[in-house]
Amino acid sequence: xxxxxxxxxxxxxxxxxxxxxxVKDQSHLHAGHAGAQEGKGHFDVRIVSxxxxxxxxxxxxxxxxxxxxxFMQSDVHALRINAISPSDQ
Numbered sequence: 001x002x003x004x005x006x007x008x009x010x011x012x013x014x015x016x017x018x019x020x021x022x023v024k025d026q027s028h029l030h031a032g033h034a035g036a037q038e039g040k041g042h043f044d045v046r047i048v049s050x051x052x053x054x055x056x057x058x059x060x061x062x063x064x065x066x067x068x069x070x071f072m073q074s075d076v077h078a079l080r081i082n083a084i085s086p087s088d089q
Contacts, residue, residue, distance in 0.1 A: 004041050004075050008068065015067035016049035019086060026080075040077035052085040 005025045012021055027041040045064065052060045060083035065072055072079070 002041075005043070007071060007075070008043060008045065011068050011071060012045070012047055012064065015063075016047060016051050018047050018049040020046065020048040020084075022046040026078075040075055042078040042080075043076060044080045044082075046082040046084070048084045048086060048089070050086055052083050053087060055085070057083070 002025050005023050008023045009021060012018065012023070022045070024044040025041060026044050047064070051063070055063065061081050064079075064081050064083055068076065068079075
């Protein structure tokens, strides 16, 4: 696991106490893209948390971006988010 993947996992775990969290570093699939040239990564996140109850998809994504804070600007070029409430399953 990369250091960036571990950081994303830690930040999201702290913010959401998720029932499920999976972070995949997909950077190797995007070699040559602008973000990769800048040294930033591409990540895929699946997170299940009751903190998403009653929130629409856009609100859930904003919550994830907020939880990642400055790390979004410094290390993340692209983030695919699948944010799920347990009641969605």
